Amino acid sequence: MASPLSTLCTPALVVDVDKVKKNAQRMIERCEKLGVQLRPHMKTHKTLECADIMTGGSRRCIVVSTLAEACFYADHGFDDILYAYSLPFDKVERCAILSERLELFQVLLDHPDALEQLKKRPLRDGRLWHEAGVQLTGVYAHCGNTYNCKGVQEIQAVAKETTSFTLQFMEKLKAVGITCKSSIGSTPSCSHPVQDMAKLSEVHPGNFVFYDVQQSLIGSCGVEEVAVRVLTRVIGHCPHRNQLLIDCGWTGLSLDGAGKLPTGYAVIEGHPNLKLLSMTQEHGRVEPISGKLDYSMYPLGSLLTLIPYHSCATAMMHPVYHVHSEGILVGKWIPTRGW
Amino acid sequence: MASPLSTLCTPALVVDVDKVKKNAQRMIERCEKLGVQLRPHMKTHKTLECADIMTGGSRRCIVVSTLAEACFYADHGFDDILYAYSLPFDKVERCAILSERLELFQVLLDHPDALEQLKKRPLRDGRLWHEAGVQLTGVYAHCGNTYNCKGVQEIQAVAKETTSFTLQFMEKLKAVGITCKSSIGSTPSCSHPVQDMAKLSEVHPGNFVFYDVQQSLIGSCGVEEVAVRVLTRVIGHCPHRNQLLIDCGWTGLSLDGAGKLPTGYAVIEGHPNLKLLSMTQEHGRVEPISGKLDYSMYPLGSLLTLIPYHSCATAMMHPVYHVHSEGILVGKWIPTRGW
Numbered sequence: 263m264a265s266p267l268s269t270l271c272t273p274a275l276v277v278d279v280d281k282v283k284k285n286a287q288r289m290i291e292r293c294e295k296l297g298v299q300l301r302p303h304m305k306t307h308k309t310l311e312c313a314d315i316m317t318g319g320s321r322r323c324i325v326v327s328t329l330a331e332a333c334f335y336a337d338h339g340f341d342d343i344l345y346a347y348s349l350p351f352d353k354v355e356r357c358a359i360l361s362e363r364l365e366l367f368q369v370l371l372d373h374p375d376a377l378e379q380l381k382k383r384p385l386r387d388g389r390l391w392h393e394a395g396v397q398l399t400g401v402y403a404h405c406g407n408t409y410n411c412k413g414v415q416e417i418q419a420v421a422k423e424t425t426s427f428t429l430q431f432m433e434k435l436k437a438v439g440i441t442c443k444s445s446i447g448s449t450p451s452c453s454h455p456v457q458d459m460a461k462l463s464e465v466h467p468g469n470f471v472f473y474d475v476q477q478s479l480i481g482s483c484g485v486e487e488v489a490v491r492v493l494t495r496v497i498g499h500c501p502h503r504n505q506l507l508i509d510c511g512w513t514g515l516s517l518d519g520a521g522k523l524p525t526g527y528a529v530i531e532g533h534p535n536l537k538l539l540s541m542t543q544e545h546g547r548v549e550p551i552s553g554k555l556d557y558s559m560y561p562l563g564s565l566l567t568l569i570p571y572h573s574c575a576t577a578m579m580h581p582v583y584h585v586h587s588e589g590i591l592v593g594k595w596i597p598t599r600g601w
Numbered sequence: 602m603a604s605p606l607s608t609l610c611t612p613a614l615v616v617d618v619d620k621v622k623k624n625a626q627r628m629i630e631r632c633e634k635l636g637v638q639l640r641p642h643m644k645t646h647k648t649l650e651c652a653d654i655m656t657g658g659s660r661r662c663i664v665v666s667t668l669a670e671a672c673f674y675a676d677h678g679f680d681d682i683l684y685a686y687s688l689p690f691d692k693v694e695r696c697a698i699l700s701e702r703l704e705l706f707q708v709l710l711d712h713p714d715a716l717e718q719l720k721k722r723p724l725r726d727g728r729l730w731h732e733a734g735v736q737l738t739g740v741y742a743h744c745g746n747t748y749n750c751k752g753v754q755e756i757q758a759v760a761k762e763t764t765s766f767t768l769q770f771m772e773k774l775k776a777v778g779i780t781c782k783s784s785i786g787s788t789p790s791c792s793h794p795v796q797d798m799a800k801l802s803e804v805h806p807g808n809f810v811f812y813d814v815q816q817s818l819i820g821s822c823g824v825e826e827v828a829v830r831v832l833t834r835v836i837g838h839c840p841h842r843n844q845l846l847i848d849c850g851w852t853g854l855s856l857d858g859a860g861k862l863p864t865g866y867a868v869i870e871g872h873p874n875l876k877l878l879s880m881t882q883e884h885g886r887v888e889p890i891s892g893k894l895d896y897s898m899y900p901l902g903s904l905l906t907l908i909p910y911h912s913c914a915t916a917m918m919h920p921v922y923h924v925h926s927e928g929i930l931v932g933k934w935i936p937t938r939g940w
Contacts, residue, residue: 271668271691271940305882327883329610347883348836350848351902352610372837375901406881497687498711509689513917514940517856542745543644543913544666544686562714563690574882578852578918581938599920601610601853 265591267493267584268565273514274493275580277312277472277595279587281489285471286315289452297460301325301344303447303468306574308597309583310338316471325447325466329353332360332367334598344368346402346447346466349376358383368399400443400463401435403428408450413481421451425458449473453482474573475529476519485569490583491531492568492576494546496560504555505539508546508566515541516579519571524551528568538568604930606832606923607904612853613832614919616651616811616934618926620828624810625654628791636799640664640683642786642807645913647936648922649677655810664786664805668692671699671706673937683707685741685786685805688715697722707738739782739802740774742767747789752820760790764797788812792821813912814868815858824908829922830870831907831915833885835899843894844878847885847905854880855918858910863890867907877907 267276286302293300302316305327313335317324321340326332332345333356341364345357349369361367362385371377380396405424411417428444435442443463451459452467459465472490473483492515498507515538519527526538530548539547548566549555560566570576577583583595606615625641632639641655644666652674656663660679665671671684672695680703684696688708700706701724710716719735744763750756767783774781782802790798791806798804811829812822831854837846854877858866865877869887878886887905888894899905909915916922922934 271695272689273940348846350611350834350836352834356610373901379902495689495691497689507687509686512855512857512914516851517859517914518851520856520859543917562712563718575851575856578882601612 267586267589267591269591270493270584272493272495272565273510275514275577275583276491276493277583277585278489278491279585279592281487282312282471283315285473285483285487285489286318289316289467289470290318292452292455293465296455296457298455298462299323299464301445301464301466302471303327303346303466304331304335306469306472307577307583307595308334308599309595310335311585311593311595312471313340323464325468328601329356329360330598330600336360336364336367342366344402344466346370348372349379351376351379354379354383358385362386370402398440398442400445401428401431402466403446405446405448405451408448409476409480411450411480414454417450417454417481418456421446421448421454422456422458424451425456425462429458429461449477450480450482453477469574472573472577474576475523475569475571479522485529488569488573490570490573490577492528492570494566494568496562496564496566497545499557499560499562500547501555501557503547504549506536506548506555506557506560508538508548509544510546510568511541511544513543513579514576515546515568515570516572516575517541518575522571528570531567531569533566536566606925606928606930608930609832609923611832611834611904612849614853614916614922615830615832616922616924617828617830618924618931620826621651621810622654624812624822624826624828625657628655628806628809629657631791631794632804635794635796637794637801638662638803640784640803640805641810642666642685642805643670643674645808645811646916646922646934647673647938648934649674650924650932650934651810652679662803664807667940668695668699669937669939675699675703675706681705683741683805685709687711688718690715690718693718693722697724701725709741737779737781739784740767740770741805742785744785744787744790747787748815748819750789750819753793756789756793756820757795760785760787760793761795761797763790764795764801768797768800788816789819789821792816808913811912811916813915814862814908814910818861824868827908827912829909829912829916831867831909833905833907835901835903835905836884838896838899838901839886840894840896842886843888845875845887845894845896845899847877847887848883849885849907850880850883852882852918853915854885854907854909855911855914856880857914861910867909870906870908872905875905 303325322342325344325346408420445464447466449467449469473488478485494508494510497509530536585593642664661681664683664685747759784803786805788806788808812827817824833847833849836848869875924932
């Protein structure tokens with residue numbers, strides 16, 4: 263039986279699977295056209311289903327932000343996993359075990375001490391280890407400064423600069439006889455790639471599969487491409503404060519985005535005059551940007567839809583994502599958590 | 602074999618069980634002395650083990666913030682549960698089922714429409730329902746404005762005012778023939794109760810079992826009473842920015858407390874000159890409040906200990922709490938999540 267979104271108890275994170283597929287497909291095609299390998303980042307959603315969509319079902323060539331994600335994906339048949347985190351010294355043994363289990367498991371190093379840590383734990387079958395030491399697979403840069411951009415032009419200027427720095431570094435490595443891969447990331451730069459990025463081996467964006475209000479303000483996407491929402495209900499009328507209470511507090515949205523939007527912590531879809539002013543653990547306070555609230559428009563129990571400022575932070579708060587196609591529920595995705 | 606805290610992978614939420622027991626016991630004794638029933642709130646920790654400590658093992662007379670908590674505790678033999686949330690219209694059926702299952706399950710009403718919703722779903726065995734309608738169990742106030750206080754005197758002034766308003770309201774109810782219970786909450790007011798609170802039926806604080814930096818600033822506790830920490834490790838040196846990177850981002854601490862402390866998002870125990878300036882998903886940026894960082898004091902892999910600004914928000918980010926006694930690990934607590 264077809265259940266519409268309105269049957270969900272709130273707050274609920276809802277994922278538009280058609281938009282997810284479209285966002286994923288567009289990135290896959292963009293990278294194919296450019297001639298660069300896409301290695302999508304899993305940190306935004308941390309689910310199997312979305313990973314399948316982002317890898318086109320290959321279950322190969324992904325980036326993760328935690329070892330818990332790495333193990334979760336390894337346990338489910340994923341391989342060629344890049345743990346995009348400077349080798350944490352407390353997790354060398356767990357990293358070594360993953361390296362021994364998988365065809366390819368990569369870690370990041372940014373300090374000579376980390377190399378010493380790796381050398382102390384040779385791998386069982388000698389994989390990755392040469393007699394001379396560790397094998398350098400590639401050079402990884404985040405391109406995170408694209409998050410300070412506004413508009414395609416600024417994004418592409420940063421993308422160009424990051425690409426150029428990275429390629430110059432590759433040349434220097436080549437001059438001393440080292441040939442290896444290169445990868446840059448960030449959803450803004452990969453949503454509007456510059457031609458030079460074709461000279462890189464890989465790109466590793468992640469947020470693009472959901473996008474969010476932040477990405478729309480940067481210029482990575484339009485608001486209509488954002489694939490996630492938090493459904494919430496009106497649970498209180500506070501005429502003495504000219505406010506509504508909704509059943510979404512920071513446990514349902516996160517506190518990310520404070521002070522960034524005229525509409526407060528989120529965009530309330532279809533209600534441009536409403537502002538999510540503040541949140542407690544399980545309550546949100548909503549007020550009009552101007553004028554008096556017309557409470558008859560927002561009866562107790564009525565639904566409101568929040569577009570998150572930062573979908574990575576909002577998704578993190580939810581133990582289950584409710585997946586829909588055109589407003590009809592089609593499944594649930596369960597993310598992995600922890601480290 | 603005794604494992605010290607330093608064997609944990611980080612970031613990790615660690616709970617000092619001795620402090621938890623002490624905080625719980627002190628509140629139990631305070632309420633006994635005052636002659637008021639303690640109904641502890643579970644929202645801060647959401648675990649069975651901590652609920653047992655807070656109820657002195659009775660598994661009776663608790664408050665919860667979500668229906669997921671209510672079901673979790675009901676499933677484990679808890680009863681006399683107050684769901685401290687204005688009746689959510691989408692959850693009437695689930696509330697009714699809990700009312701039918703438990704000896705006592707209470708919901709809050711703050712609007713006549715909510716009463717109509719309840720009346721539409723009579724309980725199977727008639728519990729709580731009279732021929733005349735719904736039974737009013739009591740009056741509930743949060744006393745949340747104590748969070749704006751600084752020091753015992755201000756806390757007690759608010760506690761006195763809230764108690765006085767509540768008791769006046771009880772008198773008005775009595776005048777029209779209604780006798781029922783009364784309850785106020787908040788960790789600040791219950792940490793420093795005023796004598797008049799003895800005239801209330803119940804109090805319902807929750808955070809006190811962990812406390813946090815916020816509570817110490819309000820004056821509810823001393824920092825030495827805070828029972829939780831986030832363990833984190835140094836994972837990067839950034840001398841060009843005079844910063845350290847630590848492996849605790851907002852997934853390990855939450856973004857609560859922004860702009861509230863001279864030391865940033867947390868207090869870094871034993872390092873009063875360090876500030877947790879900002880966080881990304883999995884990284885924290887730490888810089889000295891003044892002067893140049895001496896990196897030899899913070900080698901890669903070394904441990905730092907964060908005292909959270911708001912323990913409710915920090916605990917929410919962790920799928921498991923690591924419990925210790927005097928620094929030796931003694932177990933894990935698994936919280937419930939969702940709604």
